[in-house]
Amino acid sequence: MSEGENEIAVHIGDVVKVYGSGDSAHTALHGINLDIRHNEFFTLLGPSGCGKTTLLRMIAGFESVTEGEISLYGQNLATSPPNRRPVNTVFQQYALFPHMTVAKNVAFGLKMKGHGEAETRARVDEMLRLVQLDRFAERRPSQLSGGQQQRVALARALAPSPKLLLLDEPLSALDLKLRQAMRLELKQIQRDAGITFIFVTHDQEEALTMSDRIAVMSEGALQQVGDSRDIYEAPVNRFVADFIGETNLPEVVIERYEGDHAVCRLGDGSELHCSVSEGAAAAGERGHLSIRPERLSFTAAGEEGSIRCVIDRTIYVGTDTQYAVHLGDGSELVVRVQNEAGEELPWSAGDEVGLRLATGAARLLSD
Amino acid sequence: MSGRESSSQKSLRRYPGFRAVALMCLFLLYVPILVVAIYSFNDIRSITTWGGFSLKWYAKAFSNPQIQSATWNSLVIAVSAATIATCVATAAAMGMTRGRRFRGQGGVFAVISIPLMIPEIVTAVASLAFFLAIGFTLGLHTILIAHTVFCIPFAYLPIAARMQGIEKAFDEAAKDLYAGRWRAFRYVLLPMMTPAIISGYMLAFIISLDDFIITSLVAGPGSTTLPLAIYGLVRVGFSPEINAISTLLLLVSMIFVSASYLVSRIGRSN
Ligand SMILES: Nc1ncnc2c1ncn2[C@@H]1O[C@H](COP(=O)(O)OP(=O)(O)O)[C@@H](O)[C@H]1O
Ligand SMILES: [Mg+2]
Numbered sequence: 001m002s003e004g005e006n007e008i009a010v011h012i013g014d015v016v017k018v019y020g021s022g023d024s025a026h027t028a029l030h031g032i033n034l035d036i037r038h039n040e041f042f043t044l045l046g047p048s049g050c051g052k053t054t055l056l057r058m059i060a061g062f063e064s065v066t067e068g069e070i071s072l073y074g075q076n077l078a079t080s081p082p083n084r085r086p087v088n089t090v091f092q093q094y095a096l097f098p099h100m101t102v103a104k105n106v107a108f109g110l111k112m113k114g115h116g117e118a119e120t121r122a123r124v125d126e127m128l129r130l131v132q133l134d135r136f137a138e139r140r141p142s143q144l145s146g147g148q149q150q151r152v153a154l155a156r157a158l159a160p161s162p163k164l165l166l167l168d169e170p171l172s173a174l175d176l177k178l179r180q181a182m183r184l185e186l187k188q189i190q191r192d193a194g195i196t197f198i199f200v201t202h203d204q205e206e207a208l209t210m211s212d213r214i215a216v217m218s219e220g221a222l223q224q225v226g227d228s229r230d231i232y233e234a235p236v237n238r239f240v241a242d243f244i245g246e247t248n249l250p251e252v253v254i255e256r257y258e259g260d261h262a263v264c265r266l267g268d269g270s271e272l273h274c275s276v277s278e279g280a281a282a283a284g285e286r287g288h289l290s291i292r293p294e295r296l297s298f299t300a301a302g303e304e305g306s307i308r309c310v311i312d313r314t315i316y317v318g319t320d321t322q323y324a325v326h327l328g329d330g331s332e333l334v335v336r337v338q339n340e341a342g343e344e345l346p347w348s349a350g351d352e353v354g355l356r357l358a359t360g361a362a363r364l365l366s367d
Numbered sequence: 368m369s370g371r372e373s374s375s376q377k378s379l380r381r382y383p384g385f386r387a388v389a390l391m392c393l394f395l396l397y398v399p400i401l402v403v404a405i406y407s408f409n410d411i412r413s414i415t416t417w418g419g420f421s422l423k424w425y426a427k428a429f430s431n432p433q434i435q436s437a438t439w440n441s442l443v444i445a446v447s448a449a450t451i452a453t454c455v456a457t458a459a460a461m462g463m464t465r466g467r468r469f470r471g472q473g474g475v476f477a478v479i480s481i482p483l484m485i486p487e488i489v490t491a492v493a494s495l496a497f498f499l500a501i502g503f504t505l506g507l508h509t510i511l512i513a514h515t516v517f518c519i520p521f522a523y524l525p526i527a528a529r530m531q532g533i534e535k536a537f538d539e540a541a542k543d544l545y546a547g548r549w550r551a552f553r554y555v556l557l558p559m560m561t562p563a564i565i566s567g568y569m570l571a572f573i574i575s576l577d578d579f580i581i582t583s584l585v586a587g588p589g590s591t592t593l594p595l596a597i598y599g600l601v602r603v604g605f606s607p608e609i610n611a612i613s614t615l616l617l618l619v620s621m622i623f624v625s626a627s628y629l630v631s632r633i634g635r636s637n
Contacts, residue, residue: 062539082542083551089543095536099558108554109544160545 007073009164009196010036010059015068017054017220028054029220031068036198037213041190043199045207046217047243052200053092055217056166059198060089072164083112088157090167094149096141102152103128103137109160127155130189147178154186158193165190167199171206183210204244208232216240236277237366241290248291248333254364256283262364264289268328270307272362279366288365293322293336295361298347299354306354309333311347321345325355400617407610414605424611434612437596441576444511444592449571452518453526456567457560459519460527461552465538482520490517491581498585505587513585514575521574522567525631529563530556562630569627573620 017029028051036042044052057063059070061082070077077085088109096105103124110120128134131151141149150170157165170186171179187210190197201207207214208228216223216231216239224236235241238249252264255271262276264287274289281287299306309325312332316339323335335355337347347353402414407425411418428434459479463472482490494513495505503509533556541551557564579594586595593616600609 060539060543062542081547082539083545083547087543089540091536091540093534093536095534095540097537097540097555097559108541108546112545112550156544 007038008035009038009040009073010034010198011069011071011074012036012055012059013069013071015055015058015070016066017051017058017063018066027220032222034215034222034225036196039194039196041187041197041199041210041212043201043207043211043214044217045201045204045214045243046223048202050217051220052202052217053168056089056168056198056200059164060087060166061085086163088160088162088165090150090153090157090165090170092168092170092172094141094153094173096149096152096156098141101138101140102133102144105141105152106156106159108156113160123159127159130158130192131155146174147182150174150182154189158189158195162195164196164198167197169201170199171201172203179206186210208244216243218243234275234277234363235290235365236279238288238290241363241365246293246334246336248293248296249288249365250291250331250333252287252289252364254281254283254285254287264362264364266307266327266329267331268307270327272357274362274364275360276364277366280364281366288367290363290365291333291357291361293334294320294338295358296333296335297337297356297358298323298335299356301352301354303354303356306356309353309355311349311351311353313349314345314347316345323347325353327355403610404614404617406607407614409607409610412607414607414610424607425615428608428611428615431608433591433599434593434596434608437591437593440507440510440591441593444507444514445572445575447511448514448518448575449522449568451515452571453522453564453568455515456519456522456526456571457564459523460530463527464530465535465556479523480520482517483524487580491584494581495584505585505590507587507590509585509587510582510590510592513581514578517578517581518571518574522571524567525563525570525627526560526567529560529631533559562633566627566631569623569630573623573627576616577620 012032012034015029015032016027019026019028032055044055046052054063058065059077061077061080065078072085072087097108100108106124106127107120110123115123124137125134128137131154133148133151133155136144136148136152141152144152150173153170167186171182174182183206186197186199199207199210208231211228213225213227214231215225218239224231224240226234231240231244235244241247242249250266252266252272255263255265257263257276258273260276262274262280262283264272264274266272272289301308307327309327311323311325313324315322315324318339320336320338323337324332325335326332333355339345406414406417408420408422409418410421410423463476491513494509494516498505498509498512537555537559538551541555542548546554577594578592579598582592583595583598586592591599593612597609597612597616600606
């Protein structure tokens with residue numbers, strides 16, 4: 001079978017997971033539908049407890065599927081035990097075998113698959129070079145740093161050339177600098193290896209920087225699937241807008257729809273043109289907007305097309321300055337303005353200023 | 368933690384008479400043993416006067432055919448009982464910590480570990496009654512069966528404790544890397560368990576080697592183990608030979624217990 005660019009690697013159809021039974025039954029996943037493409041860096045993103053690990057473990061074969069089906073390149077996985085699935089996992093705590101050297105850890109999957117000595121050794125060397133640990137082949141995992149252990153886990157999972165690699169929050173045990181470096185490295189390794197990755201994280205920044213596509217999950221259901229830009233720029237509902245990045249979520253009254261735009265009225269009476277997400281409320285009803293703080297800027301008070309507001313607080317955060325403001329009716333917003341070199345902050349607390357929205361900055365959300 | 372410990376140690380020392388009671392306990396516990404060990408090298412037949420250094424009681428003990436055969440019996444039984452008990456205990460620990468949870472799991476744990484708390488004489492009488500009821504003639508095989516059974520909980524405890532400490536992620540990682548159930552056990556779980564298994568084995572071995580009460584009830588005529596042989600000799604009349612053989616038994620026990628402790632410590636630090 002050819003594996004073209006748009007071929008579906010993993011199909012997840014109406015998958016439901018119920019833990020326990022009777023009174024203690026708990027539904028962890030409510031009918032998940034997902035198609036993950038060949039060679040994609042796909043991320044499952046959501047807060048802790050939303051069911052990411054559960055879904056990953058079902059794909060790996062460690063949890064039974066209560067309802068629905070999971071298939072890999074068209075082949076239903078229902079009856080394959082984990083050791084028969086061409087799928088490998090990088091575990092959250094790595095689970096490196098402590099009684100084996102780094103090289104033996106990496107060789108384990110190849111040995112179990114029945115590859116010969118010479119072939120195994122060559123592949124282990126190749127993998128250790130890939131993760132830049134060739135000098136550490138004879139060490140025990142306990143003699144490595146966290147970041148090195150993480151890379152051994154990656155090499156071990158990649159060595160048997162799986163069709164699909166699953167990664168459950170692999171970077172969460174590392175410190176910030178290392179985590180940022182590993183993001184780039186992981187993405188590069190995925191491209192070089194040409195293997196489909198499903199990456200699980202609760203860190204939205206991690207998801208945005210690495211993924212080809214992201215599925216945002218909440219409470220066992222998918223909220224939105226799309227690339228980083230879609231998710232950030234065009235969130236479909238309040239959960240996604242709030243979870244990804246920082247945003248203002250003012251309540252508005254929807255005045256009318258004009259083509260694919262809506263005109264909404266803020267609490268202080270000013271009207272805004274906004275893009276509309278699917279499933280938004282009808283004209284005349286109330287709804288919520290998402291306005292990213294960095295899409296707002298200041299001008300002189302009273303200027304044409306600006307909204308009058310008063311600055312309450314300023315917080316200097318290095319790359320930019322964050323302003324907390326309130327509108328005429330007391331409703332509050334956050335504005336972020338990028339800092340210029342050597343410049344004094346042009347606005348300070350107590351100033352009355354005009355608030356300007358970049359075009360397309362406001363988006364009407366479904367609840 | 369260490370701060371609290373040291374302060375409680377201080378307060379313990381402040382109890383009046385603590386030192387005296389502690390010294391008396393140590394004295395009563397170890398001085399008789401020390402006397403036995405020292406006088407096993409005595410040149411004359413006395414446990415009160417020292418007549419110079421000699422190994423003659425050891426030589427005499429080694430050439431005593433009764434002691435020879437009892438030692439052989441004890442070793443065969445201890446090795447067999449410890450081996451079988453360790454295998455059963457490992458399988459039980461797998462079932463209890465790795466299998467699917469089942470109803471009455473707590474009950475099974477109690478059934479496995481309660482024998483440690485039952486007075487040994489009760490177990491002994493029960494075993495004897497059982498063998499007689501099913502019409503077994505008493506002999507080495509009844510000793511072996513009884514020893515195997517009461518060694519299981521001793522082997523089980525360290526093995527199950529270690530197995531509980533090994534995260535399920537290791538089993539899963541092995542299976543994820545194409546190892547079936549058996550190979551996941553063989554190449555991952557078992558090597559990680561080895562220190563605990565050795566420790567459990569040595570404990571079971573010593574328990575079997577030292578046992579007197581149960582053995583004395585279920586042993587048939589002629590099937591004598593070392594503790595039974597020593598007891599027999601003592602009843603006939605005291606002889607420094609007994610000191611020698613007791614000292615050897617003590618040495619073996621001490622070696623095994625400290626080795627078991629060391630091995631389990633290595634396992635934990637790994
Ligand atoms: N083995 C289990 N038995 C019962 N409930 C579980 C089990 N594993 C996870 N859950 C529950 O399922 C939900 C999803 O958990 P999980 O998939 O671990 O979330 P995430 O990885 O997104 O943090 C949680 O409410 C969790 O308590
Ligand atoms: Mg998780």
